[in-house]
Amino acid sequence: MNNSFQDIINSEKPVLIDFFATWCGPCQMLGPVLTQVKDSLGGRVSIIKVDVDKNQELAATQQVRGVPTMILFQNGQQLWRQSGVLSKEEIIKVILDKIN
Template identity: 75%
Template sequence: MNNSFQKIIESEKPVLVDFFATWCGPCQTLGPILKQVKDELGESVSIIKIDVDKNQQIATTFQVHGVPTMMLYQNGKQLWRQSGVLSKDDIIKIIKSKTS
């Protein structure tokens, strides 16, 4: 597994990982939504995007079979995982409920 990715998800700060593909329509819909989530939550959360076509090893390791797939990590533990597009409010609610 990619060491820098492992370091990122071991952060004490919650990390939302967005597995996406450039050719994926729903992924393009999710992009601006995640920007709004980041704008609202600021430094309390990290959001990273992983292009599954460029990072196939990570996608395979985490068994990402569909995009977009979001995963929430804190201290190296997966707290939540879901495929598909969610609203900004739903994503924020999930982050707050899983990490408080």
């Protein structure tokens, strides 16, 4: 996945990566929130979910220590990262602050 991950984060379009685990309660709470974020922002941002159990090497490379962890990338640069659950409004505000 690493090559395609590099391709994904090198996009001019901002990409929010959600590192999650299927067994993680907060991760399950964050899923519908990210769907609402995507609905609100439409095509302005891509949201990609990465299962840390299936992508342990990638999670280690990105220094993901806990789930959920969200990382916002644009043009290969990490613009923001946050562990834990945020509200739809908080996530949208961060994304808009970082990309505008």
